[in-house]
Amino acid sequence: MTPFAALFAAIDATTSTTAKVEAMRAYLASAPAADAAWAIYFLTGRRLTRLLSARAIGDWVSDATGVPGWLMQECYAVVGDGAEMAALVLDQMPVAPDAPLGLAAWLETRIQPLRGQPPERQRDAVLAWLRQLPRWERFTLLKLLTGELRVGVSQTLVVRAVAARAGLPVTTIAGRLAGAWTPTAAWFDALIGAEASADDLSRPYQFALASPLEPGRDTLEALQESLGSPSEWQVEWKWDGIRAQIVRRADTVALWSRGDEVLTDRFPEIRDAARTLPPGTVLDGEILAWHDDAPLPFAALQQRIARQQQIARVAKSVPVAFVAYDLLEQEGVDLRDRPLADRRQRLESLLRDVAAHPMAPAPVPDGRLPFDPPESGPVTQVLRASAQVAAGADTWETAAAARTQARRYGVEGLMLKRLASPYVGGRRRGDWWKWKIEPFTIDAVLIYAQPGSGKRASLLTDYTFGLWDGDELVPVAKAYSGLTNDEIAEMDRWIRRHTVERFGPVRHVEPVHVMELGFEAIARSTRHRSGVAVRFPRILRLRPDKRAADADTVATLRAMIRDQRAPAG
Amino acid sequence: MLTETPIGLYCAAGDFHIDPWGAAPRALITHAHGDHARAGSQAYLCADACLPLLRQRFGADVPVQGQPYGEPLTLGGVRVSFHPAGHILGSAQIRIEGDDGVWVLSGDYKRAADPTCAPFEPVRCDTFITESTFGLPIYRWDPAADVVADIVAWWHANRAQGLASLLFCYTIGKAQRLLAELAAITDDRVLVHGMVQPMTEVYRAAGVRMLPTETLVERPRGTSMAGELVLAPPSARGTPWMRRLGALSDGLTSGLMRVRGVRRQRSYDRGFVLSDHADWPALIDTVRETGATRVLTTHGHAEPLARHLADLGLDTGVLRTAWDDERGADDRE
Ligand SMILES: [Zn+2]
Ligand SMILES: [Zn+2]
Numbered sequence: 001m002t003p004f005a006a007l008f009a010a011i012d013a014t015t016s017t018t019a020k021v022e023a024m025r026a027y028l029a030s031a032p033a034a035d036a037a038w039a040i041y042f043l044t045g046r047r048l049t050r051l052l053s054a055r056a057i058g059d060w061v062s063d064a065t066g067v068p069g070w071l072m073q074e075c076y077a078v079v080g081d082g083a084e085m086a087a088l089v090l091d092q093m094p095v096a097p098d099a100p101l102g103l104a105a106w107l108e109t110r111i112q113p114l115r116g117q118p119p120e121r122q123r124d125a126v127l128a129w130l131r132q133l134p135r136w137e138r139f140t141l142l143k144l145l146t147g148e149l150r151v152g153v154s155q156t157l158v159v160r161a162v163a164a165r166a167g168l169p170v171t172t173i174a175g176r177l178a179g180a181w182t183p184t185a186a187w188f189d190a191l192i193g194a195e196a197s198a199d200d201l202s203r204p205y206q207f208a209l210a211s212p213l214e215p216g217r218d219t220l221e222a223l224q225e226s227l228g229s230p231s232e233w234q235v236e237w238k239w240d241g242i243r244a245q246i247v248r249r250a251d252t253v254a255l256w257s258r259g260d261e262v263l264t265d266r267f268p269e270i271r272d273a274a275r276t277l278p279p280g281t282v283l284d285g286e287i288l289a290w291h292d293d294a295p296l297p298f299a300a301l302q303q304r305i306a307r308q309q310q311i312a313r314v315a316k317s318v319p320v321a322f323v324a325y326d327l328l329e330q331e332g333v334d335l336r337d338r339p340l341a342d343r344r345q346r347l348e349s350l351l352r353d354v355a356a357h358p359m360a361p362a363p364v365p366d367g368r369l370p371f372d373p374p375e376s377g378p379v380t381q382v383l384r385a386s387a388q389v390a391a392g393a394d395t396w397e398t399a400a401a402a403r404t405q406a407r408r409y410g411v412e413g414l415m416l417k418r419l420a421s422p423y424v425g426g427r428r429r430g431d432w433w434k435w436k437i438e439p440f441t442i443d444a445v446l447i448y449a450q451p452g453s454g455k456r457a458s459l460l461t462d463y464t465f466g467l468w469d470g471d472e473l474v475p476v477a478k479a480y481s482g483l484t485n486d487e488i489a490e491m492d493r494w495i496r497r498h499t500v501e502r503f504g505p506v507r508h509v510e511p512v513h514v515m516e517l518g519f520e521a522i523a524r525s526t527r528h529r530s531g532v533a534v535r536f537p538r539i540l541r542l543r544p545d546k547r548a549a550d551a552d553t554v555a556t557l558r559a560m561i562r563d564q565r566a567p568a569g
Numbered sequence: 570m571l572t573e574t575p576i577g578l579y580c581a582a583g584d585f586h587i588d589p590w591g592a593a594p595r596a597l598i599t600h601a602h603g604d605h606a607r608a609g610s611q612a613y614l615c616a617d618a619c620l621p622l623l624r625q626r627f628g629a630d631v632p633v634q635g636q637p638y639g640e641p642l643t644l645g646g647v648r649v650s651f652h653p654a655g656h657i658l659g660s661a662q663i664r665i666e667g668d669d670g671v672w673v674l675s676g677d678y679k680r681a682a683d684p685t686c687a688p689f690e691p692v693r694c695d696t697f698i699t700e701s702t703f704g705l706p707i708y709r710w711d712p713a714a715d716v717v718a719d720i721v722a723w724w725h726a727n728r729a730q731g732l733a734s735l736l737f738c739y740t741i742g743k744a745q746r747l748l749a750e751l752a753a754i755t756d757d758r759v760l761v762h763g764m765v766q767p768m769t770e771v772y773r774a775a776g777v778r779m780l781p782t783e784t785l786v787e788r789p790r791g792t793s794m795a796g797e798l799v800l801a802p803p804s805a806r807g808t809p810w811m812r813r814l815g816a817l818s819d820g821l822t823s824g825l826m827r828v829r830g831v832r833r834q835r836s837y838d839r840g841f842v843l844s845d846h847a848d849w850p851a852l853i854d855t856v857r858e859t860g861a862t863r864v865l866t867t868h869g870h871a872e873p874l875a876r877h878l879a880d881l882g883l884d885t886g887v888l889r890t891a892w893d894d895e896r897g898a899d900d901r902e
Binding site: 012013065067070071075080081085091092499501505 | 705706707709807808809811812815816817818827828829830836838839850870873876877880
């Protein structure tokens with residue numbers, strides 16, 4: 001219990017994510033496997049069902065310390081947390097240390113057997129334990145008993161710490177931590193074990209990324225000159241959703257975001273549809289909120305992203321589809337070196353086959369019921385091949401014309417992919433281009449925040465955004481509006497916890513959040529470090545699906561100046 | 570003996586106010602904190618040891634007179650004396666003896682040892698007016714040496730990471746107590762905000778042994794502050810002054826930091842529970858030691874303390890107006 005409580009205290013005592021990760025790594029390196037397993041259980045936000053109410057514990061503490069009920073209530077009004085208040089009041093009770101007991105033993109031999117015991121026995125046991133423990137351990141125990149233990153770390157940080165402890169890639173650990181598991185010593189050993197486990201089967205490929213087609217390079221002549229004939233290109237809509245891979249191998253299915261996040265259980269309809277794919281299949285595509293035959297705005301999808309509980313209910317109001325762009329693996333064979341034209345053909349025939357003869361869904365390993373089929377619709381509603389735009393045209397005019405319609409279809413623009421190209425992870429210029437509707441949008445990283453004025457003076461609402469210049473983020477724009485009140489409040493909390501440095505009211509935050517900014521015009525500027533000034537920047541939306549490293553560069557922004565007068569579309 | 574007036578507690582028999590917040594002809598001052606010693610009165614009387622602090626705060630022109638601890642003085646129909654309160658340098662309880670028996674007004678006080686000031690002396694009385702800033706059983710202080718060891722560990726860990734350690738504390742009393750407690754552990758020079766330095770010099774002149782200090786302004790421009798310990802008043806937080814420190818970790822020393830939610834809400838990296846006020850057990854013990862049968866509480870959690878003392882069989886009441894000021898209970902010194 002003591003090392004875990006010390007870890008909890010260490011995480012609580014810093015706002016630095018590096019320090020938090022290091023504290024977790026050090027704990028995981030020294031804790032026995034069974035304790036480490038339980039620690040991860042709590043660090044990843046899992047909780048015990050409430051064993052005891054804070055009220056009952058308060059009554060016992062009142063009896064044991066002689067602090068009357070009314071005075072306990074006065075204390076509660078100041079502390080605002082029953083477990084902490086009880087631990088503080090208990091401080092007057094001297095500690096009679098007992099032999100140390102590990103976290104797992106505490107949970108398995110003491111805390112959990114308490115469930116269902118008569119209240120007097122629960123009281124006697126809890127008070128006896130509390131007498132043995134110092135202050136912070138008392139607090140930790142009370143939080144465990146009331147099912148309220150919350151440690152201030154994100155899943156991403158836990159994954160980083162476990163990966164550092166295990167010396168394994170972050171994706172491996174993220175994959176192994178996804179889904180349901182029981183905290184046991186064997187589970188922890190498997191989690192950090194080097195041998196390929198069944199879970200590693202769910203690893204995705206590195207995503208291939210497109211480069212923006214800069215303004216000035218997107219006139220019909222320039223396209224013809226730099227890209228050649230459109231017949232050598234696959235032209236698709238650039239969907240505005242979450243880029244993801246479906247990994248279907250052996251009897252597993254996993255849905256991965258580009259941020260190495262496992263989304264499998266967030267989108268049960270995609271998970272279940274993917275089970276009908278033959279094993280050894282990996283699809284690259286986009287998760288979209290989808291109704292009837294059209295995508296819903298990204299904001300709709302955000303409701304699904306935000307929701308971790310009651311997924312089935314939100315899924316009814318916001319159905320989703322997976323629009324497949326590419327087939328990366330078929331029958332267990334890596335297809336990435338083959339030309340896109342070949343992969344595309346295979347993708348289309350695969351999806352046709354599945355629609356015609358869907359495989360029986362594979363058995364669900366953890367005994368969950370498959371997602372309710374009437375709401376999810378047939379497989380073909382959920383798994384789709386991305387539509388081709390202007391296929392077979394021999395001038396870029398058709399594509400350019402389609403692009404002007406992009407807004408109407410709720411898409412961001414066009415994707416141009418060379419039909420002869422292999423699938424190459426990362427951003428490699430030349431074969432994949434994104435041709436957005438609005439030339440003046442960038443994905444920028446939040447780097448500074450400060451309080452707003454007027455009604456919002458208590459919230460950090462004024463953001464400064466940066467773009468990459470080499471490996472440095474250079475400030476390029478300040479923006480105040482564009483987020484919902486809920487998003488602002490959420491960001492405010494996040495910023496306060498992730499401030500790296502403060503200069504007066506200005507907080508330098510960890511470069512984590514990517515937001516899409518839109519603006520009306522750009523000009524050269526000697527007053528700005530980036531050399532560029534943007535006019536009327538505004539936040540178009542959060543991009544939780546993007547990592548800071550995926551944000552745009554200053555060079556992209558500078559290139560936009562060159563042809564401001566080019567028609568936007 | 571004492572009555573509440575719009576400018577503070579008034580003793581008619583002696584014709585003086587105690588810690589008035591408005592202009593009074595004669596003001597008796599318990600200690601030099603801003604919520605107790607306010608400018609504007611015509612004449613001030615305080616403990617001898619408090620004299621240089623009041624001169625520093627009010628300037629040399631204001632008539633301030635000192636009185637040695639324990640030596641009575643007759644004012645009108647009452648005998649008045651000052652007794653150490655252990656709160657900060659020169660802090661005093663004020664004992665008033667007259668026709669209504671013996672009254673003692675505690676001012677702010679603590680019972681824990683403090684190398685910067687004389688220790689609290691319990692004074693027998695009939696009516697005791699006690700402060701109750703931390704008048705709840707959740708407030709209980711660890712030994713100062715433990716807290717200071719935590720501060721040093723935090724400072725050294727920050728130094729190892731190339732961070733400055735910015736510790737917020739009140740400029741009168743807390744900063745000097747820290748500098749004196751730290752002197753038992755290290756000889757390192759500590760940087761201070763410009764608002765901390767003048768009072769620190771007053772303490773030094775009074776013979777209090779503390780770590781050497783230097784203001785940020787004295788450091789050559791461009792010198793790195795990484796690894797330094799810097800003391801500053803909470804009001805300096807979020808001001809451009811902080812820019813000179815570069816990357817830092819910050820902390821607050823206050824009894825309020827006992828509550829995790831308060832620390833998190835104010836988003837300090839660290840909270841160090843070190844207070845110059847009495848904690849709950851010290852409040853109860855002190856009331857007992859005075860032998861008072863009537864106890865009035867004031868400051869902070871006055872009502873719960875009064876109710877608890879009433880449950881113990883004492884005649885109690887709450888002084889609502891004394892020392893109340895616009896800052897609210899949270900930020901009293
Ligand atoms: Zn005070
Ligand atoms: Zn004070």
